[in-house]
Amino acid sequence: MLTSCYPVLATDDVAAARAFWTGPMGFEVTFEADWYVSLRREAFELAVLDRDHPTLPEAFRGRSATGVLVNLEVDDVDTEWERLAVRAGLPVALELRDEDFGQRHFIVAGPDGVLVDVITEIPPSPEFAAAFAGQAPA
Numbered sequence: 001m002l003t004s005c006y007p008v009l010a011t012d013d014v015a016a017a018r019a020f021w022t023g024p025m026g027f028e029v030t031f032e033a034d035w036y037v038s039l040r041r042e043a044f045e046l047a048v049l050d051r052d053h054p055t056l057p058e059a060f061r062g063r064s065a066t067g068v069l070v071n072l073e074v075d076d077v078d079t080e081w082e083r084l085a086v087r088a089g090l091p092v093a094l095e096l097r098d099e100d101f102g103q104r105h106f107i108v109a110g111p112d113g114v115l116v117d118v119i120t121e122i123p124p125s126p127e128f129a130a131a132f133a134g135q136a137p138a
């Protein structure tokens with residue numbers, strides 16, 4: 001039986017990653033050491049880990065979490081855009097926009113190249129509607 005599943009993001013600056021996730025992203029610390037921080041927001045968890053820590057296999061040390069995209073689905077993406085991009089001034093990687101595949105979203109850049117995609121689901125266009133599981137083709 002699976003009891004938990006969450007990403008652990010390797011970073012070269014645990015303090016900066018902690019500040020990012022506990023500040024504008026709203027996570028709370030559940031465990032903290034100088035090399036690892038476990039975080040939670042409601043029922044969702046993630047952690048950050050010093051990329052050079054000996055708990056990582058030696059061949060994988062020294063790598064940050066670049067290329068990672070963390071999706072945060074929210075009730076009101078426009079409110080989050082105002083809070084995170086406009087007021088907090090987080091680096092915007094993708095401006096707020098609607099997608100034919102059923103998302104209104106924007107992407108901000110976090111520490112070490114981690115991207116955070118903030119999403120509200122919207123109705124997909126007819127050409128994408130059939131791609132969703134359980135949907136009959138139009």
